[in-house]
Amino acid sequence: MNNVESLMSLWNSLFPDYTPPRTQFVLWIEMNGEETTRQCIAATGKKFLSMDCQMTPEHMTRYASACMVNRKKNTARSTGGAQ
Numbered sequence: 603m604n605n606v607e608s609l610m611s612l613w614n615s616l617f618p619d620y621t622p623p624r625t626q627f628v629l630w631i632e633m634n635g636e637e638t639t640r641q642c643i644a645a646t647g648k649k650f651l652s653m654d655c656q657m658t659p660e661h662m663t664r665y666a667s668a669c670m671v672n673r674k675k676n677t678a679r680s681t682g683g684a685q
Contacts, residue, residue: 605636609643616647620659634670642669 606627614621630639646666650657657665 605631609636609639612640612643616643617650617662620662622659622663626663630667630670634674638670638673642666642673645669 606624609627609631610621610624613627627639630642634642643666646662646669649665650662
């Protein structure tokens with residue numbers, strides 16, 4: 603199983619009713635790396651549960667993307683440079 607399938611499988615285990623297109627996972631990995639993408643999918647799962655599973659597919663995807671952007675910003679700040 604490659605990186606994309608692994609992350610899609612993780613997403614599907616958390617949100618079996620909706621999985622973004624494969625291209626979304628490819629984009630996330632290219633922009634943020636596999637580990638950040640994995641961590642933010644897990645964070646989206648926690649948010650989903652805290653909202654009593656009441657997130658739309660668009661909200662889940664946007665939340666995961668925002669998590670990745672924020673982690674990238676925080677990493678850049680902590681290392682003193684842009685990423």
